Amino acid sequence: MNKINRVAIVGGTHGNEFTGVYLLKLFEQNLNLVKRPSFETLTLLGNPEAFKESRRYIHKDLNRSFFSQDLQNSILTGYEAMRAKVIEKMLGPKGKSQVDVIVDLHSTTSNMGLSILLGELHPFTLQLAAYLTSINPEVKVCYTPLEQESNLLRSLCDFGFAIEVGPVAQAVLNAELFQKTEELVYAVLDYLERRNQGIIENINSPLTLYRFGGVIDFPRNEHGEIKAMIHPQLQFQDYQPLHPGDPIFLTFDGQAIAYTGTSTVYPIFINEAAYYEKGIAMCLTEKQQLKNS
Amino acid sequence: MNKINRVAIVGGTHGNEFTGVYLLKLFEQNLNLVKRPSFETLTLLGNPEAFKESRRYIHKDLNRSFFSQDLQNSILTGYEAMRAKVIEKMLGPKGKSQVDVIVDLHSTTSNMGLSILLGELHPFTLQLAAYLTSINPEVKVCYTPLEQESNLLRSLCDFGFAIEVGPVAQAVLNAELFQKTEELVYAVLDYLERRNQGIIENINSPLTLYRFGGVIDFPRNEHGEIKAMIHPQLQFQDYQPLHPGDPIFLTFDGQAIAYTGTSTVYPIFINEAAYYEKGIAMCLTEKQQLKNS
Numbered sequence: 001m002n003k004i005n006r007v008a009i010v011g012g013t014h015g016n017e018f019t020g021v022y023l024l025k026l027f028e029q030n031l032n033l034v035k036r037p038s039f040e041t042l043t044l045l046g047n048p049e050a051f052k053e054s055r056r057y058i059h060k061d062l063n064r065s066f067f068s069q070d071l072q073n074s075i076l077t078g079y080e081a082m083r084a085k086v087i088e089k090m091l092g093p094k095g096k097s098q099v100d101v102i103v104d105l106h107s108t109t110s111n112m113g114l115s116i117l118l119g120e121l122h123p124f125t126l127q128l129a130a131y132l133t134s135i136n137p138e139v140k141v142c143y144t145p146l147e148q149e150s151n152l153l154r155s156l157c158d159f160g161f162a163i164e165v166g167p168v169a170q171a172v173l174n175a176e177l178f179q180k181t182e183e184l185v186y187a188v189l190d191y192l193e194r195r196n197q198g199i200i201e202n203i204n205s206p207l208t209l210y211r212f213g214g215v216i217d218f219p220r221n222e223h224g225e226i227k228a229m230i231h232p233q234l235q236f237q238d239y240q241p242l243h244p245g246d247p248i249f250l251t252f253d254g255q256a257i258a259y260t261g262t263s264t265v266y267p268i269f270i271n272e273a274a275y276y277e278k279g280i281a282m283c284l285t286e287k288q289q290l291k292n293s
Numbered sequence: 294m295n296k297i298n299r300v301a302i303v304g305g306t307h308g309n310e311f312t313g314v315y316l317l318k319l320f321e322q323n324l325n326l327v328k329r330p331s332f333e334t335l336t337l338l339g340n341p342e343a344f345k346e347s348r349r350y351i352h353k354d355l356n357r358s359f360f361s362q363d364l365q366n367s368i369l370t371g372y373e374a375m376r377a378k379v380i381e382k383m384l385g386p387k388g389k390s391q392v393d394v395i396v397d398l399h400s401t402t403s404n405m406g407l408s409i410l411l412g413e414l415h416p417f418t419l420q421l422a423a424y425l426t427s428i429n430p431e432v433k434v435c436y437t438p439l440e441q442e443s444n445l446l447r448s449l450c451d452f453g454f455a456i457e458v459g460p461v462a463q464a465v466l467n468a469e470l471f472q473k474t475e476e477l478v479y480a481v482l483d484y485l486e487r488r489n490q491g492i493i494e495n496i497n498s499p500l501t502l503y504r505f506g507g508v509i510d511f512p513r514n515e516h517g518e519i520k521a522m523i524h525p526q527l528q529f530q531d532y533q534p535l536h537p538g539d540p541i542f543l544t545f546d547g548q549a550i551a552y553t554g555t556s557t558v559y560p561i562f563i564n565e566a567a568y569y570e571k572g573i574a575m576c577l578t579e580k581q582q583l584k585n586s
Binding site: 022023025026030054055109167168169170171172173174175176178179225226229230231232235250252253254271273274276277 | 315316318319323347348402460461462463464465466467468469471472518519522523524525528543545546547564566567569570
C-alpha cells in the first residue's frame, strides 16, 4: 500500500460496548478530532439497533456476519445479516474495499487493557503496532492466524484491526478506559498521517506478539450448563503466564480444576461475558518476539 | 414475628445477574447446604426466560412488577407481569405471604461489595443486619425509606431484603464474589436457625446505616442522550464520602463536572449498567449510626 486515502473508525459493532459508541458520537460532533490533512476519515456506528437495546446484537453477532457467501446470500434476512450488507456497501466490497484501514473499537469484560487485534501479519500493520507499543508500553498486540476467510467486520478491508479495551462491564462507560482508547485512536491517525507524509522511521526493536493458539471452554454438564467458574487466581490475569498445573476453574462447590496443557501459555479474553454462549472461557496464546525490520 | 417457618432464597430476578442464578443451581443440587432443622427453605429462579437470553428482563424489569394493582391487573400480559403473578402465587399474597423471609440475590456493576438492602427498619431485620456486619465487617447495610408501596419482588413478604454484590459485569460469574455471597447466605440461614432456637444474643453495638436520600442522573442533551461519564475519581468509590465540589462527571471532551450539593453524601450504585435507562448515575445516601438495642 502506498498512500492511505480513507480510514474508517467503527464503533458499536456490538451494541453494548459503549466505549466505541460514545467515542464515535464525540468524533461526529467534533470532526476535527479525527480529521487529518492527507486522508479522509469516516465514522460508522456498526449496530445502531443493538445499541438502542443495550445488547450485543439483535439476531446474530454482527461481527461474525461478514463471510462473502453470507453477504451474497439474499435469503438471510435477520437484522445483522442485512446490516452487514449495508456496511459492505459503505466500506467494501471485500478484497476491493473503499477504505484503506478499518479501526474497529471494542470493549470486553476481560482485563485486556489496551489491545490491538491483528488478523494478518503485514509489514504495514506490524509497523503500526510497533509504533503504538513504542509510545505506550501498555499496548498489547494479538494475532490470530486465519485458517479460513474471516467473518469479522474489519475483514472488509485488508488492513483492518480491532482495538479491544477492558475490563469494562457491558453497557457501561469507564471514563479512564474511554480516554485511553481515545488517545490510542489519535495515535493511530497521527501515525497514518506521518506515514503518508513519509516522515516515520521504522521501529526496529522486537515486537511482542501474542499468537492465538486455541480456546478453552468452561466445564459443562450434559445439558451444556457450565459447571465451574474462572478460578479467582486467574480472573483478570490476561496476558500473564499460565503454567501446567495452575488452577483455571473453580466448581460451584469449591473444587479447583487445573490447567492440563503441557506448556506455558498466555490466556486472553478470560471470562468475557459474550463468550459464554460461544463456548469460550478464555483464549490461549503463545508469546513470541517478532523481529520487526 | 415469633418463629420463622419458611424462608425463600430467590436468584435471577434479573436474568443477567449470574451470581444468584448459579448459587440457586448449587443449592438445588445440594439441598443440605440451605436446609436448617427449624424451618423450610425454598429456592426460586426469578426470571428464567431472561436468564436464557442473558438479559435483565424480557419486557419489563421483574423487580419493579410487584405493585398490588399490577398483580391484580388482568390486562397486563408482558412476560414479567405474568411471571410476577406466578411468583405472588408461590410466595405471596402481599401482606399475607406464605414465607417469613425472602432473600433476593442480586449483583451489580457498581463496587457495592457485600451489601444488604433493607426496605423497612424492623428490629428483626436490624438485628439480622447487625449480626451479619459483626461477623463480616465488609458487609454494608442500606436502607430506603418507602414513600409508597414497594414494587420489588422482596416486598411480597414483610421481612424481605436483597443481597447486592459487586462489582461484577452483567452475564459474568466472579468466583470470589460468588463464594462471598454463598457464605453470606449461610450466615443468614444460620442466624435464623439460632433465632428460632432462642440462642442468639442481641448485638448492641451501633449499626452503620446508609440511608437513601435521592438519585443523580447523568447530564443529558435534549434528546436524552448522556453527555458525560462517571468521573474516574468517583468510579468504584461506592460508600466513600463525596464532598461538595468533588468531581462526579467527566464530559466526553474531558471537562470535569462537580457535585453541587451542600453536604457530604455517600454515593452507592455508582455506574450501575442497568440504571442508565432508569435515569440514575448513582444513588446518594447519608451515613448514620443507629443504636441497636
